[in-house]
Each structure stands twice: as C-alpha cells, then as structure tokens.
Amino acid sequence: MTVSRVVNNYPGVNNNIRNKVKAAITELGYIPNRSASVLASSKSKLIGVLIPSLSNVVFNDVLRGIYDIANPADYQVLLFNTHYSPIEEERAIRTILGQSPEGLIITGGEQTAIARTMIKASGVPVVQIMDKIENPIDSNIGFSHFDAGAAVAQLLLDKSYGKIGFIGARMDARTCRRLAGFKSVLSAANCLDVKRVVTTPQPSSVTMGASLFRDLMAITEGDCDAVFCCNDDLALGVLHECKKMHLNVPQQFGICGFNDIEMAAYTEPALSTVSVNRYHMGSTAMTILFEKINCEGDQDSASEVYIDTGFELMTRQSTR
Amino acid sequence: MTVSRVVNNYPGVNNNIRNKVKAAITELGYIPNRSASVLASSKSKLIGVLIPSLSNVVFNDVLRGIYDIANPADYQVLLFNTHYSPIEEERAIRTILGQSPEGLIITGGEQTAIARTMIKASGVPVVQIMDKIENPIDSNIGFSHFDAGAAVAQLLLDKSYGKIGFIGARMDARTCRRLAGFKSVLSAANCLDVKRVVTTPQPSSVTMGASLFRDLMAITEGDCDAVFCCNDDLALGVLHECKKMHLNVPQQFGICGFNDIEMAAYTEPALSTVSVNRYHMGSTAMTILFEKINCEGDQDSASEVYIDTGFELMTRQSTR
DNA sequence: TTGTATGCGTTATCAC
DNA sequence: GTGATAACGCATACAA
Numbered sequence: 119m120t121v122s123r124v125v126n127n128y129p130g131v132n133n134n135i136r137n138k139v140k141a142a143i144t145e146l147g148y149i150p151n152r153s154a155s156v157l158a159s160s161k162s163k164l165i166g167v168l169i170p171s172l173s174n175v176v177f178n179d180v181l182r183g184i185y186d187i188a189n190p191a192d193y194q195v196l197l198f199n200t201h202y203s204p205i206e207e208e209r210a211i212r213t214i215l216g217q218s219p220e221g222l223i224i225t226g227g228e229q230t231a232i233a234r235t236m237i238k239a240s241g242v243p244v245v246q247i248m249d250k251i252e253n254p255i256d257s258n259i260g261f262s263h264f265d266a267g268a269a270v271a272q273l274l275l276d277k278s279y280g281k282i283g284f285i286g287a288r289m290d291a292r293t294c295r296r297l298a299g300f301k302s303v304l305s306a307a308n309c310l311d312v313k314r315v316v317t318t319p320q321p322s323s324v325t326m327g328a329s330l331f332r333d334l335m336a337i338t339e340g341d342c343d344a345v346f347c348c349n350d351d352l353a354l355g356v357l358h359e360c361k362k363m364h365l366n367v368p369q370q371f372g373i374c375g376f377n378d379i380e381m382a383a384y385t386e387p388a389l390s391t392v393s394v395n396r397y398h399m400g401s402t403a404m405t406i407l408f409e410k411i412n413c414e415g416d417q418d419s420a421s422e423v424y425i426d427t428g429f430e431l432m433t434r435q436s437t438r
Numbered sequence: 439m440t441v442s443r444v445v446n447n448y449p450g451v452n453n454n455i456r457n458k459v460k461a462a463i464t465e466l467g468y469i470p471n472r473s474a475s476v477l478a479s480s481k482s483k484l485i486g487v488l489i490p491s492l493s494n495v496v497f498n499d500v501l502r503g504i505y506d507i508a509n510p511a512d513y514q515v516l517l518f519n520t521h522y523s524p525i526e527e528e529r530a531i532r533t534i535l536g537q538s539p540e541g542l543i544i545t546g547g548e549q550t551a552i553a554r555t556m557i558k559a560s561g562v563p564v565v566q567i568m569d570k571i572e573n574p575i576d577s578n579i580g581f582s583h584f585d586a587g588a589a590v591a592q593l594l595l596d597k598s599y600g601k602i603g604f605i606g607a608r609m610d611a612r613t614c615r616r617l618a619g620f621k622s623v624l625s626a627a628n629c630l631d632v633k634r635v636v637t638t639p640q641p642s643s644v645t646m647g648a649s650l651f652r653d654l655m656a657i658t659e660g661d662c663d664a665v666f667c668c669n670d671d672l673a674l675g676v677l678h679e680c681k682k683m684h685l686n687v688p689q690q691f692g693i694c695g696f697n698d699i700e701m702a703a704y705t706e707p708a709l710s711t712v713s714v715n716r717y718h719m720g721s722t723a724m725t726i727l728f729e730k731i732n733c734e735g736d737q738d739s740a741s742e743v744y745i746d747t748g749f750e751l752m753t754r755q756s757t758r
Numbered sequence: 759t760t761g762t763a764t765g766c767g768t769t770a771t772c773a774c
Numbered sequence: 775g776t777g778a779t780a781a782c783g784c785a786t787a788c789a790a
Contacts, residue, residue: 119761122785130759147559152536153476154783157766161785162473172502175495182492185519194533197517199505213514216472239467324700351700358704380644380671381701384678439777442769452775474767477782 125150156218163193165407166214168224170202170290173321176349176377176396177225180247183400184223191408193220200225202290208233215240221407223400227251227258228291243410245403249292250426257406259399259425263292266392266429267299270346270374273390273431275307277438279344279372283314285330285356286348287322293348296376300346314342322348327355335363344372344437350379353389357436373436387435394429402427445470476538483513485727486534488544490522490610493641496669496697496716497545500567503720504543511728513540520545522610528553535560541727543720547571547578548611563730565723569612570746577726579719579745583612586712586749587619590666590694593710593751595627597758599664599692603634605650605676606668607642613668616696620666634662642668647675655683664692664757670699673709677756693756707755714749722747 123131124139131139142148156162165188169177181197188195196217198210208230214222215236222237222244229237237244237255244256251258274282284300286293297315304310316334320326327347334342347353353375357367365371367387375382378393406423443451444459462468476482485508489497501517508515516537518530528550534542535556542557542564549557557564557575564576571578594602604620606613617635624630636654640646647667654662667673673695677687685691687707695702698713726743 119785120759122783123760126785132759135760147556149532149536149556149560151477151538151783152533153473153482153538154766155785156473157471157477157768158783158785160766172498172505175498178492178495178498182519185492189519194516194518196514198514199502199509212469213472216469218471218473236467236469240469324704354701354704358706361706381674384644384674386678386681386706439769440775442767443776446769450775455775471767474782475769477784478767478769480782 160218162218162220164214164217164219165193165195165221165223165404166211166217166219167195167197168200168207168210168214168222169197170200170225171321172199174349175351175379179396180400183397183402184404187401187404187408202288204228204230204233208236211236215242220411221245223247223403223407225249226291227254229255243407245406245423247399247403249295254422254424257403257410257423259402259406259423259427261394261427261429262299263295264299264302266376266394267296267301267346268303269299269429269431270296270376270392271300271303271307273433274344274346274372274374274437275303275309277344277368277372279438280309281311281314281338281341281343282309282372283316283334283338283342283345284348285327285334285345285352286315286317287320287326287330287352288348289317289319296348311338313338314345322351324351324355324358327352328359329355331356331359343370344374347373347375350375350377350382350389350391353391353436354381354385357385357387357389368436368438372438375436378430378432382432383434385436390434390437391432392429393432395427399427480538482538482540484537484539485513485515485541485543485724486531486537486539487515487517488520488527488530488534488542489517490520490545491641492519494669495671495699499716500720503717503722504724507721507724507728522608524548524550524553528556531556535562540731541565543567543723543727545569546611547574549575563727565726565743567719567723569615574742574744577723577730577743579722579726579743579747581714581747581749582619583615584619584622586696586714587616587621587666588623589619589749589751590616590696590712591620591623591627593753594664594666594692594694594757595623595629597664597688597692599758600629601631601634601658601661601663602629602692603636603654603658603662603665604668605647605654605665605672606635606637607640607646607650607672608668609637609639616668631658633658634665642671644671644675644678647672648679649675651676651679663690665694667693667695670695670697670702670709670711673711673756674701674705677705677707677709688756688758692758695756698750698752702752703754705756710754710757711752712749713752715747719747 200207249260375391382389520527569580695711702709
C-alpha cells in the first residue's frame, strides 16, 4: 500500500520511506501493472481514437493535435483505423470499450446504431470530429462540408467559370456532402451538368487526380472550364495533367482543391483550395474530453459542446 | 466460466448453452473487461509502437504497414510519439511495459541505457525499424542511411556536379548518418566544402527547404551547383526557389531529395530522390513480432531477424 | 503515517 | 460439458 502511494505520488508518506521505496523501485526495475490498476480503480487514462484512414495526410494533423494534448497529461491513445467502414468502426468501438477508456474521439457521424447504443450505454464522453453532425452522440467539433462545397462552387462562379466539374475519390460521407453543397449552388445557378462529375471509390492520389481529369475531359469532350477537386492531391494531379495538355491554368481552366496542404502554396500556379484547421480540431477535441473527465463530479453532466470550426477559401493563382 | 469459454470461442461447450449465452451477451450489451483478462492471463494482444514524429509523412506509411498486419490479427497498437527524444522514448517504453505488451516496435537505435535494460528485462520481443542498427536489442529491419547518403553523393558526382551542398532539417540520428555517408564520398573525391552544408534543428517543410536554400546560396555566394536534401519536402522548396531565381534545374543546378513521396514524380522537372520501402518495413516488423509471439513455446527463442531493406535511387529530371 | 482486509472481472486448474 | 475456487496486482476504505 505504501508502495502504491509512492508510485502515485500521494501525500502523507514519510520522506525517508518514500525515498527507500523509490530506490527499491529503480533497483528492481519495478514497473506498475496497469491492468491491475485499471481493474481496481477503473481509471484507465486511455483515450480511444477512431480515424478512417492513415494514408490521408489530413489525419496526421488531427492526430498530432490529439497527441499533443493527451500525452503531456499522461493519457494514452488507442488508435484505430476504420478504413471508412462503419462495421470496422463498430468492432473497434467494442474493443476500445473493453479497455474502460475515459474518452472517445471518433470521426464523423456515420456510426452504426449498435455503435451509438454501446457508446451511450458506456457513459464514456465522446467527441465527434471533422464534420458538423446533425445529431451528435455527445460533443462535436468540425465544419459543414456541404457549406464548404457550396462556397467553392460560388467561388468558381464568381471567377466566371461556367462549365464547372467535380473530381472526387474515395467518396466517403464527407466528400459526398461537399459534392452535394457544390451541386446545390451550381444547380441554383443553372449550370450543373452531372456529366462533369467524375468520381471513383478508390483512394485518392496525385496519380488518381491526373487519371480522373483525363476521364473528365474525355466524357465532356473538353467542354469544361474548371474543376473542384475533393482534395489537394487530386488537384495536384489535375494541375500536372493540364500542363501536359497545354491547358493554361487559370485562364483556360480553373482548379480548386481542398485541405490546403503545404504543397498547395508551392505549385505553379499556386493552388486555390480550402483551408480547415485540422490540428485545432484534434487538440480541441482532446481538451473537451478532459473537461468532461474532470467535471464528472458535477452531476456527471459537463454540458455538451458544439463547435463549428468553419473553413477558409484560399484563393490563389489556379483560379482567375 | 462458461461465459468465458463462449466469449473466447473455446470448444467443449454445449451448443444450446453457447447460444443462450450469446443471446444474453447481445441483450445485455455485455463487453468483456480487457484489464481483468490481461491481469488473469497476462496476454494483452497489445503492440507498443514508438515513432519519433507524427508530422513526418514517412511514418504514415510505416504505421499503415503495422496496422494492416496487427488489426486483422486482432492485435491493438499503442502508439507513442517520442518527438525524437530518447528521454520521451524511455518514458513511453516504461508506460507501455506496464500494459504487458506482447511486442514492441521502436524507431532507430538511440535508446537510453535504461530503456534498453527495461526492454531486455521484460523479455518482450522488439523490432527496431527504419535504420540498420549496429547493435540491435533484438530484431532489426531497416537500411543503412550512411550508404544511402553516400549513394546520393556518388550519383551527383557521376552527373558531373562538382560543388555539391547538403540541406538538412531536424538533424536526427538518421539524417546525420545520411550526411556522414554523403560527406565521406565527397571527401574521398576531394570536393567536400563544409560551407555547403546547411542545416537546422527545426522541423522540415517545403518552406524550410526554400529558406535553407537561400541561406546556402548566400553563404556560398552562389558557388554551388547541386544539393542533396535530406528529404523531399525540403527538395520541393529548393526546386520552387530555383524557379524564382531562374536557376535552370538540372542544367545549372542539380537537386536530389530523399524518401520518394508521390509528389516527387509530379514536379517540373520531376525530382530525383531515394526510394525506401516504408510500408514494407512496418508490415514486416509486425510479421516478425508475430512469429516471435507464436514461437514462444520453442525455448522462447525464435531467433532474431536482421533485414536490410536497402534503398533505390530514383533518377529523374532534377539531376542531369 | 502506515498497514490490513477486500474486491475489481477475468482465466487456470481441477472437481464433478 | 460444467462449475467451484483461487489467483492476477493493484486501489479503496478503514483500522491501527
């Protein structure tokens, strides 16, 4: 018991004894058994994090935000890759819940009904990130992908492009919502042509962007003067392909990407895109969780938090 | 006990009872407590992973490789970011060891003496990745950064560049070893000038590459005709800066990067760089661990594995 | 300030 | 094929 008190830095231990214990600990190389500790105290210092992809750079920044807050507070992160699959997500949630996590960070709002039920039943605080959820389980931090897609469409219209296409890969829920917002604006402006929407369920990449662009040009027989790419990787591929085709960007052809990766500012012409504060989403999600965890005394109801992180149009040279 | 047998899919349970138990489990939303299981069985299905950075794209691919093998086998990953600090790494190792992990994957060979002792004392199998270690704790998969740096220097010499510089950021152990290999070749060829070695301890980025390049040109007063960048991000920045300065790449100035990120093939001119199989390092490390874990019966000594994954020079248009 | 009894939810072992 | 019992290593509550 005295050892336990020393290990956990409890007050009320004689300093001589404390030092003796510490000496013994280092001498023996004693490492406390976390499982036993969790079992006895049901405090795990564990945060479960679910993201849909490890290859997408976007989640790097989010993860950094999460880790930068969690680790200094001595919390550990159990990270799962759901591969954009609600089924895998449900499985991961079940696994994590078995470890008595103190908080959960999950991406988006496409959980299965069972997953939602499990989470609610567990009483573990959750933050849904990366998207503005209509019906959040608990707290939510993100932005409206619909609005972002709409804003890009409006931007391209404002720059007097008229035959605007869309190139998308993976086509997960958030990408689809960007497309929906995009379509709604074009439709209202009476210049939506679905032939100009070219997508693939495959993962996105620069190469894929180039390939989809060729498809777009083939399908529309070149009758297209701008494109919104669902992310910057694709846009980079499109830009590369335009150069090969000797299509002048932005005069003959406008390009807008999404995410504002660092490289976007360094292409020639520099890429117009949409900036979203990924790191901030991760770090804030973690901060929200900590508030909940520390407020469990107050009727266990530190109120839910809903944050719209918005987005910013980065108008560079790839649009007129 | 019967429930435990059902949960763990043990044979020798009456099917009627098994089904009843399963029904009860779903009805109650019962989730087994992993801490208790680990405590009782000392089998955690946990793999500790230590990487030095989450922002470096390089580790994305490694992590994907690890997760792609670990998760389907029902193993979980406890991921720690050591921020290139052996002290943080030691702390993380201590924390992980407290969870009774079944395996460890750690980056490089710069562990503290205490960390090495703890790991060995724990008897947990370890794989050190990303580098060819002289004195590995256990198994090792990676490549020689010294050789890679040397190969780049030789390449640039072969392309008849003579005033070759080096641009490096972060300057972690592996980067330093690349620089050492690079220097050794230039030195042997009698054309090493340390004025042309420009580095910073700060993290690397495209912007940083551009900035270091300006420094290089200022320090050498333009007396430099090629540069090896310790990673592709920096190289991208250098390339961008060359264009601004109207320096013809590769005729007037040669550039070679490192890592072969996808974008390297899409710049203009396309970037010469060094390709290393990151995903493979991650997945193989995990596979090695599994072999050890499953072979614990055989005198607990599934022999150590040492794999040199090598590297490949990608000679593109940014070098003559 | 220190120590003792008890229980956390599983699994290993051995009876039945 | 099923169940009783005793750990696993720690923390809570309380006694000394």
